[in-house]
Amino acid sequence: MTETTASEATVNDTASGQPVADTAAAGADAAARGPGASGHNRPARTANLLYGETETELRAAVRELLADKAPWRDVLARTETGQTYDDSLWHTLAAEVGCAGLLIPESLGGAGASYREAAVVAEEVGRAVAPVPFLGSAVIATTALQAAGDTEFLPELASGALTASLAIPFAAGTRYRPEATVRLDAPQRGDERGDYRLTGTITGLADALLAGLLIVPVDSVPFGLYAVRVSQPGIGKRPLVSLDMTRQLCEVRLESVLARRVAAGQPAEQAVAAALLAGAGILASEQLGLAEQCLDTTVAYVKERRQFARPVGGFQAIKHRLADLWVSVTQARAAARYAADWLAAGFGPETTMAVALAKATCSDTALKAAQEMIQLHGGIGFTWEHPAHLYLKRAKADSIGLGTADAHRASLDVLANLPAPE
Amino acid sequence: MLTPDELRSQVAEFLAAHDPASTERLEFLRARFDAGLAWVHYPAGLGGQGLPRSLQVVVDREFLAGGAPTNHPERNGIGLGMAAPTILAHGTPEQKERWLRPLWTGEEIWCQLFSEPGAGSDLAGLATRAIRDGETWTASGQKVWTSSAHMAKRALLVARTDPDAPKHEGLTYFALDMKQPGVEVRPLRQITGEAEFNEVFLTDAQIPDADRIGDVGQGWTVSMSTLMNERVSIGGNAMPREGGMIASAARTWREHPELRTPGLYDRLLRLWADAEVARLAGARLRQQLAAGQPGPEGSAAKLAFARLNQEISEFEVELAGGDGLLYDDWTLRRPEGANFFGRNPGFRFLRAKGNSIEGGTSEILRNIIAERVLGLPKEARVDTGPWKDLPR
Numbered sequence: 001m002t003e004t005t006a007s008e009a010t011v012n013d014t015a016s017g018q019p020v021a022d023t024a025a026a027g028a029d030a031a032a033r034g035p036g037a038s039g040h041n042r043p044a045r046t047a048n049l050l051y052g053e054t055e056t057e058l059r060a061a062v063r064e065l066l067a068d069k070a071p072w073r074d075v076l077a078r079t080e081t082g083q084t085y086d087d088s089l090w091h092t093l094a095a096e097v098g099c100a101g102l103l104i105p106e107s108l109g110g111a112g113a114s115y116r117e118a119a120v121v122a123e124e125v126g127r128a129v130a131p132v133p134f135l136g137s138a139v140i141a142t143t144a145l146q147a148a149g150d151t152e153f154l155p156e157l158a159s160g161a162l163t164a165s166l167a168i169p170f171a172a173g174t175r176y177r178p179e180a181t182v183r184l185d186a187p188q189r190g191d192e193r194g195d196y197r198l199t200g201t202i203t204g205l206a207d208a209l210l211a212g213l214l215i216v217p218v219d220s221v222p223f224g225l226y227a228v229r230v231s232q233p234g235i236g237k238r239p240l241v242s243l244d245m246t247r248q249l250c251e252v253r254l255e256s257v258l259a260r261r262v263a264a265g266q267p268a269e270q271a272v273a274a275a276l277l278a279g280a281g282i283l284a285s286e287q288l289g290l291a292e293q294c295l296d297t298t299v300a301y302v303k304e305r306r307q308f309a310r311p312v313g314g315f316q317a318i319k320h321r322l323a324d325l326w327v328s329v330t331q332a333r334a335a336a337r338y339a340a341d342w343l344a345a346g347f348g349p350e351t352t353m354a355v356a357l358a359k360a361t362c363s364d365t366a367l368k369a370a371q372e373m374i375q376l377h378g379g380i381g382f383t384w385e386h387p388a389h390l391y392l393k394r395a396k397a398d399s400i401g402l403g404t405a406d407a408h409r410a411s412l413d414v415l416a417n418l419p420a421p422e
Numbered sequence: 423m424l425t426p427d428e429l430r431s432q433v434a435e436f437l438a439a440h441d442p443a444s445t446e447r448l449e450f451l452r453a454r455f456d457a458g459l460a461w462v463h464y465p466a467g468l469g470g471q472g473l474p475r476s477l478q479v480v481v482d483r484e485f486l487a488g489g490a491p492t493n494h495p496e497r498n499g500i501g502l503g504m505a506a507p508t509i510l511a512h513g514t515p516e517q518k519e520r521w522l523r524p525l526w527t528g529e530e531i532w533c534q535l536f537s538e539p540g541a542g543s544d545l546a547g548l549a550t551r552a553i554r555d556g557e558t559w560t561a562s563g564q565k566v567w568t569s570s571a572h573m574a575k576r577a578l579l580v581a582r583t584d585p586d587a588p589k590h591e592g593l594t595y596f597a598l599d600m601k602q603p604g605v606e607v608r609p610l611r612q613i614t615g616e617a618e619f620n621e622v623f624l625t626d627a628q629i630p631d632a633d634r635i636g637d638v639g640q641g642w643t644v645s646m647s648t649l650m651n652e653r654v655s656i657g658g659n660a661m662p663r664e665g666g667m668i669a670s671a672a673r674t675w676r677e678h679p680e681l682r683t684p685g686l687y688d689r690l691l692r693l694w695a696d697a698e699v700a701r702l703a704g705a706r707l708r709q710q711l712a713a714g715q716p717g718p719e720g721s722a723a724k725l726a727f728a729r730l731n732q733e734i735s736e737f738e739v740e741l742a743g744g745d746g747l748l749y750d751d752w753t754l755r756r757p758e759g760a761n762f763f764g765r766n767p768g769f770r771f772l773r774a775k776g777n778s779i780e781g782g783t784s785e786i787l788r789n790i791i792a793e794r795v796l797g798l799p800k801e802a803r804v805d806t807g808p809w810k811d812l813p814r
Contacts, residue, residue, distance in 0.1 A: 049706035050713060299796050314799035319792035323725075326791055330722040331696075334703035361699050409691040416664075416694060418675060421682035 047341040049334055055120045061097055062121050066128040072387035079245035085210045090132040094160035100138045101158030109158035119340035122282045123289030129246045129394045136207020137163045139282045144215050144275035148225055148263035165211035166275050169204035173403035178219040185256045196259045203251040217272055225268040226259035244397035274347050277355050280402040281339040284358035287366035287398050288336040291329050294369035294391050298376050325372050332365040353415045360408040363399035370395040426480045433484040447491040451527040460526045468522050476712045493528040496759050501525045501532035505578055507651045512636045512644045533574035535565040543786045546589045552581035559629040571607045571620035574600045580641045585810040592809050593641030597633045614772045615752040667731050668697040671738040681741055693734050700726045718795045725787050728777040735770040742767050
């Protein structure tokens with residue numbers, strides 16, 4: 001949908017004319033000639049790591065909406081109500097800005113955009129710690145349905161009329177295998193051919209409280225992915241008191257509920273894997289946006305806060321911490337963009353690598369940013385009346401959601417051929 | 423604007439007219455410069471054609487494939503990476519004409535006389551004096567941390583020309599002829615055992631006023647543009663995955679299962695991921711430059727690489743176990759440039775310690791990021807007023 005021309009030289013270029021720093025850049029330069037330059041696992045395409053024009057426009061629209069409809073005081077107040085997700089904001093974001101249908105083809109009512117655009121929306125959602133199920137519905141559930149080849153619900157999802165959630169615990173990593181907590185049940189009188197009945201309990205679901213459609217994996221033979229409309233008897237959702245109340249988790253109980261199978265066997269397994277991979281990759285962008293907001297807020301604060309008759313931001317102890325955080329954010333941005341661009345290109349091995357790097361890096365960076373935000377704000381940052389705790393809780397929960405940094409790094413054993421100790 | 427294909431055919435025509443097999447090396451390089459195929463982003467007549475810098479890789483690839491001799495850029499890193507852009511930005515037309523061609527062909531190696539024993543991070547406090555007498559300047563003082571000084575024909579020199587002015591305002595920038603009696607170069611041995619750097623003693627060294635770069639008193643401004651180029655060039659080299667210091671650590675890990683432990687494994691995975699992400703950040707920086715959206719991210723690259731090089735080399739020595747207790751060679755050697763490879767892990771461990779000091783310490787870089795990128799308040803200064811009155 002958008003392309004910024006980027007000319008990344010993927011070849012090793014020391015032939016002539018190019019500056020070769022021989023002091024500070026010794027490592028980087030020597031690196032270009034290093035013995036590891038075998039390229040055994042070098043990607044064939046060059047990722048575009050920049051933001052395109054359309055992406056920048058989309059960002060501006062989303063940021064404007066969230067600034068207007070989700071100021072942090074409202075977000076904070078909502079965490080103490082019975083309706084922690086903002087249904088009205090989500091509807092505006094989904095339907096009016098068109099964020100629900102970004103990944104859905106135009107022929108099915110979507111925008112026909114890609115994960116690159118979805119990533120930009122996620123950045124803004126992270127910046128605002130907005131209580132909307134964008135990740136769960138517009139990214140994870142949408143990816144699961146599309147990867148399963150099911151188109152029945154996509155027009156409703158694209159229009160924002162329906163919100164969906166993949167019924168897998170938020171803590172599941174990308175190597176998730178469903179537990180046998182949901183089983184196929186006996187058909188009931190009046191069921192038609194193709195109807196299934198599901199019974200069981202799944203807990204720790206994110207972005208499911210507003211969902212009108214659950215996509216439920218069932219680990220039977222064959223492994224199956226089932227669509228369950230929530231507007232039927234036998235379904236119970238119980239909100240859980242969550243560390244991060246801006247993305248409140250819930251438990252779902254299914255009592256012989258009517259379901260339709262959207263995929264079975266390998267296609268179903270692949271659909272779940274694709275959804276979790278896309279979810280982790282786009283969550284990395286959300287973490288990036290969250291980290292940027294923490295950095296920006298903190299920089300602004302230390303310029304204003306005075307102690308010892310000067311702004312505290314003039315003390316090196318604080319300047320250096322913020323400089324280091326800025327470096328981390330710079331690195332995280334490259335990783336997040338790399339994952340978004342590879343997701344937009346498909347689901348090959350390099351996409352898995354890109355997501356692992358991005359989720360590992362952005363998990364650490366977002367948490368670091370939120371922690372620095374609290375410390376560098378001093379006492380005010382430790383109070384309920386300041387947004388820092390919202391960011392800390394979301395950052396910590398996000399660092400566990402869809403695979404911890406540690407779990408993603410562990411996948412480098414195969415991806416980067418770095419075998420674990422015996 | 424030339425297309426890459428048109429540029430390729432230019433190179434093909436050049437190679438047809440100057441067969442690398444039968445053309446003398448220097449003659450070939452001079453002709454390449456004169457044909458505007460040396461650095462295509464430089465202006466016409468100065469080795470380029472005013473093209474985007476991103477097209478240079480096209481030209482380099484074609485010359486490499488055509489078996490052309492190179493100008494050995496690794497021998498003239500300061501010249502190509504710092505002197506040339508400084509001359510281009512601040513030199514007179516006559517200076518550009520006189521210096522850039524032999525610089526690019528490698529006939530004249532350049533070095534940089536900036537740091538002094540009393541002026542490291544505080545470069546503007548430097549004490550080397552240059553005094554004018556008619557059309558000639560006479561320079562005296564001591565410079566340090568000068569790579570390539572023993573091979574260099576010319577040096578970028580910053581010297582104090584007005585001790586009565588505040589420190590940043592009393593400096594002037596020169597190109598110094600290194601091959602003269604007033605210049606003495608002594609090797610400076612580092613913790614690696616090598617003498618990659620030099621000390622340079624100037625005793626009444628002579629500089630024609632025609633070799634002054636920029637106006638008298640403008641030395642600080644010109645120096646900043648040199649240092650900017652130094653830092654830009656750090657993120658400047660494209661490299662493949664596992665192209666850096668992580669390469670030998672990962673190879674040792676793969677080849678020696680008996681060395682693997684859970685603790686080392688966690689460190690390896692972190693370092694590998696960090697190295698790859700730092701590489702991607704470098705790639706992103708280059709894409710920004712190519713798209714005409716230069717950002718401040720360049721200063722992040724040096725900090726990131728310094729930390730990574732140090733942590734990876736520490737890891738590698740530990741991974742080596744008993745072999746980590748050995749060192750390959752302590753004899754004083756004189757390498758032509760910094761090269762981490764071809765030596766053992768102990769060398770890399772020691773050499774990497776310089777990465778957070780050379781070209782701006784990590785602490786100074788953090789100050790620069792905090793003040794120029796994040797806009798945080800500057801330190802209160804006590805070094806204002808005439809330079810000659812500052813405590814030393």
